[in-house]
Each structure stands twice: as C-alpha cells, then as structure tokens.
Amino acid sequence: WKKYWLLAPAPSSSARPPSLTTREPKACKALREEGVSVVLVNSNPATIMTDTDIADHVYIEPLTVEVIERIIAKERPQGILPTLGGQTGLNMAVALSDAGVLDRYNVRLLGTPLETIRKAEDREFFRNFLHDIGEPEPPNRTVNSMEEALAYREEMGLPLVVRPAYTLGGTGGGIANTQGEFEATVASGLASSPISQVLLERSLVGWKEIEYEVIRDGDDNCITVCNMENLDPMGAHTGDSIVVAPSQTLTDKEYQMLRSASLKIIRGLGIEGGCNIQMAEPDSPYYVIEVNPRVSRSSALASKATGYPIARVSAKIAVGKRLHEIPNAVTGKTGAAFEPALDYCVVKIPRWPFDKFPNGDRQITTQMKATGEVMAIDRSFEAALQKAIRSLEIEGMATDGHGEGPDTRNLMEPNDLRLWALMAALRRNTPPEELMGKTFIDPWFISAMQRIVNMERRLLGETLTPDLLYRAKRLGFSDRQVGTLADMLPEQVRNLRHDWNLRPVYKMVDTCAAEFEAVTPYYYSTYEEENEALPLPGKKAIVIGSGPIRIGQGIEFDYCSVHAAWALSQAGVSSVMINSNPETVSTDFDTSDRLYFEPLDEEAVRDIIDNETVDDVPPPSVVQFGGQTAINLSQGPGPRRSAYPGLQRRCH
C-alpha cells in the first residue's frame, strides 16, 4: 500500500477561509478510494476533516516544521499533498523542503512542483514566466529616479500603481491618481526602497475581473471547470466581490481567448491538479493579474456552482489518475474530462462582519474583510441576486425597502453597502449611466438592478394579479418583499400565491445542462414549469443548515449539520439538507440524500417542506444543529408558527 499525507491547514480566518476545510474531507475520501492510506494533520478541531473516520490517521497538532517532521518520521509517508490546504499548505511544503525534511525521509511532493510554489509568490518570477509564455501582464516599468518616473507618467498617464522594491508589504507605495499624489508617492517609494527603486504599473482599477478554474492531469490534458465574472470591478479583493458564474458579458471569442490563456498558464506552470487564474479585461486585450497554483477560495465556489468536484478530482490526479479515468460522480456515466455546462446563473455575495462592527472601516480594498459568503442559484441573474441577498440573513438589508437607503456619495468606493446604495440610487431615478460611470460596474448588471427596481414600482402601483406576482417571483422577489410593496403580510402573499397555484419548482444541478441523465440530488428553486424534485419516498427528515459564516456562527455548526445528516442516514432515514453557504461540507452533494441550495429563510424552507410533503404529511425538521439560523426559523411568531407545525418537530 501507499501512504500519502495530506497537509492540512490552520484554523479558519479571513485569509484562510473555511472553504478550504471543506475540501480535505473530499480529497481524503478520493485518495482512500484509490487504496491510499491518508495521514492528516490539522490544528483546527471544528472541522469534519479531523474526524477519525475521514483519514486513516489524524494528528491535531500545530503546523510547525518540527512537529511535522516528527509525524513524518513516525508515519513515513511516500507523498505529501499540499495543494488542497491553501497557502498554509504550500508554505509548509516549502518550509519542509528547505529544512531538508522531504529529502531526508524521501517524501515526494504531489500536485504542484516546488519550484512553482516557491515562485508563484515572487512577482519577478511571475513577470518573467508570463513574458516567456507570451501572456500579457499590466504595463510597467522599473525606475530609479523621479525623472524616469515622470517620463513614464507622461507615456502612460495616471492612475499608476507605485511599488517600491524590496520593502515589506509595499511600504511607501500606493495608487497615484493625481499629479501631486504621484510625485509624493514616488518620492516616498524611492526613499523607502533600500535600492532606491520603484516599479510603476498601470492601474487596472475599474477593469472587469474574470477568473477561470482550470485542472490539468499528468498527461497534459486540461479542462476549465468554469469561469466567473466579478460584479465589482478590479480594486476589490475577489473574496470581497460579488461574483457571478458563468461570465455574463463576454462574447464567445473573449471567453475562449481567456480560457486558452488560462490553459497555457497551467501548462506552463506544470501543475497537476487545480489552479485559479484571475484576469482583467476592459473589452480587449486583457492582462493576467494573479495565479493561485493550487485549489483556492474560488475553487470551492466553482465546485458548488457547477457540481464539478474539484478537490476530489485534484486529489485523484495527484496520485496519478488521468482526467478521463476519473468518473464524473454527478452523472455516474461520463468522466471527469469534460467542461461543465451551466443552465442557470450563480451569484455569490460576501458576508461581511460590519453588522457586529458598525464602526469598522467598511471600505473594501485589496485586503479581504468578509468572514463568509452565500451563494444562490436561479435561472435569471435578478432572481439569483435577490435569493443571495435573502441568504445573507441580515435583517433590514433586503432590497425590499423603498426607503432612501445608504448615501450614494460613496458609491465609487467599494464597500459592503454598495449594492444597496446602487438600488437606492436607482429608486431615486439616478440614470444608470451615471452609476456605471461612478462604479465601472458593467451596465449589464446595473440594467438587471434597474429591472428589479421597475418591478418594485409595479408592485407598489398596480393591483397584484397572478401574472404580476409570477413575474415578480421570476425576478426573485420574496413573499416578504412583495408584501411590503403591495401592502400585505408575507403570509397573505403566500396564501394568495397558493390560491393562484404559484409554487416554485426545483431544478437539478447536473454539470451538463440536462444533456445526460444525472444521479446527484442537488437542487435549486425557480419559478418555471417542470419540477424535477419529486418528494423523496420513505422516511426522511430535513436538516436545516447554518448559512454563511459570521461572527458568532462559524464552521462548527456545519460540522454538526453534517453529522446530523450522517446519523439520519445510518438510522435509515433519508436526510434532506438545506443550506446557502458554498464553503461547507453540508453542501457537498454526497453528504445528504438530497441537497437544496436555498436561502435559509422562512419562505424557502416552507416551500421545500411543501415540496417534500407526501399525503399531507410534512417531513420533520432537525433544527438544533444549524446554529441560531435554524433555531430562529423554528421560532417564528404567530401565524408562522401555527402555519407550519413541521418546523417545530424534532426528528427521532
């Protein structure tokens, strides 16, 4: 037998998102299927992966070279797989190699070559690499004096990014928008650089940011899992951006141009496994801005957005499998060598902690501030966006308010309230063009927001008819939003909706846009004709998940929800999971017998209970594991409580 060792990362933090912890369990399972013994090291007890049944041996230890060397000496693994543990995993692999540990114990590094790990963080290497393979990087010049700097400014114009050479964390640098700023920043940059050198780079703030998730196997076969378009243009950290999958505003030529570039990069880096590539595009040409030579934050999102199990496939590739030899667990028939075709739109919105820190600096920059994220799926962008907003579980922040909303003066600056400020501005009849000019958000997205506002106006002014309500539901309006606008209680809207026979249907996430029959029970709601999620037969129970990671409600509740689902299955009861958080194990399609990727609000949960109801008997719900989210759902006041006894019941 072979023994591989999965290097797992440290506790969750903003820089080390919990999304990464969702991947190791899948990787462990994938490796063990290949007959590999897995030893896992992690210092975080609040994760599924440190359960004893995930790996063969689990060490809950600090991730230091000394500790890990001792474990290696004891376990004598043949290989080490660091690419699934985020940057911590990669850094540890480099440290172990530098300390001679890998050589001493003859441990092979799997996935990404050491050279690539070492150098991907090195801007100079990255520049040279891009140059060698003929991929464009943002225009830049290294200058040693103010005269040279001024000459470059004449050539390029402003804004320019100033990066002093050899300073920690870019001290003395910054973005210069005006002549005065430029001279001051260059002067301080030259002064703070030990070799009096600064790099001037064209600022891409305001450009379109597109990401590709790509996978390569040892035979040089490459595929792209999906691409994603950031609604927030360049300047906001992608973890703090609203992200849409697939891209919405690229022509096929542009889509394929960036796809080809991504494949060229992963081939050039020699990665075996997953990789994330970020690019900026105005219309064309484009610039490559970042490469993560490993499974990244965006990979978890891409996996959940497409149904394609990136971590699982990456782990299998690491132990020598080729893409077409790995079965596609979704269809059960086709292989992993294909590119998912989506027939829906996915929206991710970050969950920021400013509800707990109202006086915190809400400005969004290149350093990530979100603690978690939500994802929503629907057949239109508007509906996916509105469902994602519902999923955030931030009271009073839904787009249903017709009030003034936050100040629009700071729209240009990305912050956690920008989406609401945009909606408020549209309600005040600010021309969309003006908002596009201020924010650089693609007009396509602003137009969609305008359609939401137009529907708000219709709901305010017109008598509710079945047709109007159906249109509103197709744009993602919740019963509560409709009620606020049409002057009704949410419960009245719900009853009206049922009188008019307007109920959501559930469609499957199947990686192939229905081209092949799929076996995964992964669903989302939409208002359309055909319902694919017929009620599960037999004994079943609904497990209500814990939603986005936030202060006070971390990944530990997801751990609990997953165990609830497993316990149900073991007891012969089908488990039906509901959750809205892509960074979780509970939203893996093989954790439960059926997964609904839906907001955790009353409307969505009750609709699912209705959909799972057989012979007027609603399935019982498990609410005690989903943190405050699930408990709150079971504690609805008045009509909600009596309207849905199913939510009150506990599973036996």
Place this chain on the structure above:
Amino acid sequence: MGALATGHGEVVFNTSMTGYQEVLTDPSYAGQLVTLTYPLVGNYGINPQDFESAKIRVAGLIVREHCDRPSHGQSDRTLDEYLKAQNIPGICGVDTRAITRRLRQHGVMMGLLTTESPEAAVAQLAEMPRYDDQDLVRTVTTEAQYRWDGEPVTLEALPLTASGNISRPTLVVGSPGENSGETQEPRPRILVTDVGVKYNILRLLQERGCEVIAMPAATSAEDMLAMNPSGILLSPGPGDPQLLDYVVDNVRQVLGRVPVMGICLGHQLVARALGGQTYKLPFGHRGGNHPVQDMSSGRVYITAQNHGFAVDPDTLPAGLEVSHINLNDGTVEGTRHRDMPLFTIQYHSEASPGPRDNEYIFDQFLGMVKEFNH
C-alpha cells in the same frame, strides 16, 4: 422575441454558454429550431465580427430569457433586432430545461414556432416536410465559387442571391501561388467544398497562408481537380448525409488524388464515399464541452460539436480507421486513412463558438498537404 413569423424545423438543443451569434449563423443549423440551454441569451448583443455566414440559418430560436439591453463595446444591435431584421422567429420565457430533458428522453423531434392555436399547429406540423427528408445543403451552399480574402466589412451591404447567400463575382482561377510574389513559397491552394461552411474555417486557413477558395457543393470532381488544388477541405453542413449522393460521388473521385480533410458533415461524406454508413443519433451532440480522445496518443481534447448524425464504425471500409472517439458515448469522432492522404473529424476544430484547443488540426492538414505536394 424575434419576428412574428412561423418557424418550422427539427427541435434540438445546444449547451454552449456563449456564442449565440455564431450558432444563429452556422449553416449546420439550417432547418432546426435551436434551444439554448443557457438561460440568459443576448447579453452582449450582436457584433459585426462574430458572424459565421451571411445570415441567420436557424429556423427559430428558443430561449429562457433574452436580453434587450445588451452590454458590449462591439455590439451594434440586440438579438431581438437581429432576428426581426431577418424575419426569423424566436420564443422566450419558456422552460428550456424541460424542453431539453424531453429531447434527451425522446430524441429530437419536429416542432413549430407559431402564434396559432396548439390544435392548428399540430395539424400544420403534420403537413410539413420532415428534417430527415430535406436536402438542406442546397439551401446553404454558395452559388458560385469565391476566393476568401477576409469577410466583407458589412455583410448587409452585399447583395444576396435568391437562396440568401452572398452574391460574389465568379472567380477565374489561374495556377496556385500566382499572387504570392516571387520570393515567397507558393501559397497552398485549398478548395473548401461548401456544404455549409463556417467563416472561421476560411479565416483559419487564410491565417495559415493558404489561398482559400470556396466551391459550390455540387462542383464536379473534374472541375475541382482542374483547379489544381493543393488540398481539399470538406466543410461541415446540415442534414442527413444519405441525401447527398451528388456530393459523395465527387468526393469519391478526389480521395487519394488530393489531400483531403473532412469536418463534421464532410467527415460523414468521406465515410460514405468509401462505402461506410451513417446513422442518426437520438439527440445529437451540440455544445462546446465534448471530450474527444485521440486513439493514437491517448490525449483528451475538449471540442465544439454540432452534429445529429454519426459514422457507424462497424461499416468502415478497409483502410479507414477510427482515430478519435467521443468519451461521453463512444461514438466515432474522427477517421484516418492508412494509405491515402486523408483524415476527418466529426467535431469542429474551427470552434466558433467553442474551445480553440483543436486548431492544431488545421496545421496537421497543411502538414499533410505540404508533404503530399512536396
């Protein structure tokens, strides 16, 4: 969405997430009502660069949602405007996933886009000619041969012939390499048999230094050989290859005498010319994500596909070998001849829309041309 006209054809689905403009103008979709599985269509409008032929070829378009406010720097009109201008009907707001699932379960079927009552439509549909009985190549091929010198700047400005194709002056052709200057190597002259050619095939050949001449589908082998071609490319196109004996007979006569590459329908024509059989797939392959394995190297390529018929591997004549297979269903995706300078692919190396991973096939073709003419 689209014109208030009646659209009649075979209902098929395409799973590409981008490239609706290329799909609309791809002649291989003639006689078909195309359902796009991606729900949001028209987001980047219609632009002057992404046409694959002179006009819309689909019989009708079926989408979940069309975008009436497209956003793209190159866009000069909306999808809806484009359809209306060419009198092509469309329908939006329908459950395209439900339609796709039905086609997957029952196979492709004839359909009608109409404003009439369902009863009247059903009656009308029964009267209409069936897709499989129509020679659609005649409706899309060029009437006269023409040299490709890059696409016209504004397609609308060009006069259209009765069949709706661009009318170009008939070409008088000398010997290859006439226009290439004295110091350069003569440009290979590639004849493209237009049974429904996409512009991107012509573009990619031209980019590779070829003199590219598109020929009407019914051009005789004699006439083609008289033009002294360095190679012949048999283009993709619509419909059942069984109805195309007038093309197949000419193809048979050029095989072995000139290097030949066949794409899609061209691939099926070659198989038939050598005695192989073709058959109809239940719901075809249409999309940009199909995995194809090269049997000789074991490598896997992601390909763009658009075909409803396939070559039956059990009927291939001696000498013609299966070179590529589709990993989803094991169907034949390419053949290679052991003795003749001849290979074919069922998928679209020209992409447009779709992944550009397979443009190397054109280099292989030109390598074969060079070797043969050496």
